[in-house]
Amino acid sequence: MCRPFSDGAIEPVGMMNASAMNARNTNARMNATTIESIVSRTPSPVDRLAAAGAVSTGAWESGMSSSAKGGRPPQAAHIAACSIASHASYIDHPILEPTVVGRGGPVKKEPTDAAASARLDTPRPVRRRSSLHQAPPPRRCEGNVEERVNRRIDVIVNPVAGGSRSGQAVARLRGALRDLGFDVLIRQTRGRGDAARFANEIAEDAALVVAVGGDGTVNEVVSGLAGRTVPVLIVPRGTENILAKFLGVRGDTRWLAAAAARPRCMDFDAVVANGRRFLCVSGVGFDADVVRRLERRRRGHISHFDYFWPLWRTFWSWRFPPLRVEVDGTRVFEGRGLAFVGNVPRYAIDLRILREAVCDDGLLDVCIYECAGQERLLAHSALTLARRHIGRPGVYYHRGRHVRVNADQPLPVEVDGELLGETPVEYTILPRAARFVVGALSA
Template sequence: MKICLVYNPISGSGKGRADAEMLQEGLQGCGHEVHTIQSQLEPATEWLDPELSDAALLVVIGGDGAVRMVTGSASRCGVPMIQYPAGTENLFAKHFGMKASIDSIRKAIDHWNVISCDMATVNQQRFLLMASVGFDADVVNDLASNRSSSISHLSYLAPILRQAIHWRAPRLDVFVDGDQVLAGGRGLLVVANSPAYARHLDPARQAVMNDGLLDIAFMPAKTALGVLQWAARLKMMGERLNRHMQYFRGTSIRVRMEPASMYQVDGDPPMQPEPVSSLQISIEPGILDVLAPS
């Protein structure tokens, strides 16, 4: 079996190459043909699609950003993928129970349980987990603009403090499948394909990655204090939370923001990190094959 290993060199405090070498040796010992590839800034169509043309499996060594980077290639080439988690949150891996273990990868290959999952697009850019507008998006973009190397949870502290001082929520108009469900609401908006969210806050807990729907969670909050209150609710209230937020499902979502605002995708800035006045989000059912752990 030909297996492609893609690693992010700055994930996991720069351990990506060492992890890739360890996995390559272990999988070759099982008789597999293994190609190791370092992720690049150029479009994956140039450096990954050719490698996947005759591959049977893609293993991604890195965090959620690395996963999102390669999902387009995996989908186009029809190659199942699995993550060897080496990032900060690793939400995709946590959702499926994927482990940073060569034994876990071997067992998944032996059992070969492939699940077809949905993906989504926001302003023509694909995402796998969620997109959002609000305080979290501003923090993500702040961190990215000041990032120079690998990050940890502590790296978010300074951006959170900077944003908290002056942050004010934008006004949002939200349309789901053509119907307006929110008019001028101020707060945080999460459009989710997966229930997983940073630090187990998980506002869209009913989201399912293969139901052909996006889950939309709106949490009213005008300032950073309101955001802090929502974080506490999300941590403490479990399944009782939904009566305190506005929650919708659909296949096509349009968002208008006033003023123009930043957004984030899967915990990263978009390809063009600049404020926008509208978002168009849609689901793409069943286009990504995922190799589930055994």
């Protein structure tokens, strides 16, 4: 085996002449002298610790001698001192100060100078979070079921929601609620509008109302309550159940019964689109045409597979007509594309189109995709699946309290997976207009 010299000659490995050895030893001594000179001019970790008052020089020398006596090499103590000194450099840092944990939680040390105080008092951007995201401590609903004289629970059931029958689940829930001492009244819908009518007939002092179905059924129940403070407990039986997933609602009987007996609630904004209330997301254009095709074919229960042909046909036939979007009176978009308006980040198949939406901030979130063909639509879809679409070219994101969408030719509009009608459409926000049960209070 051979290796090249710097001058191009070849030297056998393991055979080194004396001159090369001497040259290398000389270089090593020169490097050691240079390093020693640099170290002598640089404050040592001990000096830094002594200056900070963390350790005295005498203590350090005593520790070094004891380390040497115990067979521990002085280098180990030196390395430890370097580590301690590196941490000691943060002792007086105004931002990275250690916190003291007391009974009331972390307590930050007071800054030692005016400059540090100014830095700590500077406001920092905080991401908008809803009370649900912040995981608030459990609290009772106003008029908790244990305090109400009326022990009646109304159960509104959509028997054709989703892809399976809900009769057995409703029967189990009714038995569990009756075992807890509630009077249970079950009413089944037969068509659109029945759930809203049943909810409108519920007394103001009712314990709570249970909505068994999908997002459309929940929307009707909230619309029928018309802003009353009766809590709504969702039993997810729809195809997507966007709202139930967002709220963390489970479908097993034991969890639902516990939540009904000792509900932990949160308030929720509602959206009004051309006079109709909804809670999640509305789409204008492409996805609304998919919903329109699906409703023409629907004959009862549906599943995700029922969306395939409507989606396939809309994908190849949609021409992306131009539309205009206004937010709080200002036109923010005009051109070919599709628009989404809503109140929660979650959409079908867990798409996060309105990724920054907060359900109780009193604002509508608007996402507009500039799109004129299938290739561009696929690119937008891929970015949305990866949750990286916001801020990309051709994607416009806005917030406001009033949104209007119009077009030269009428475009279909859907709300929470149900066909609303056609453009023009106007959206307004109703802050904290609904109340949902999101869990059970601990005993």
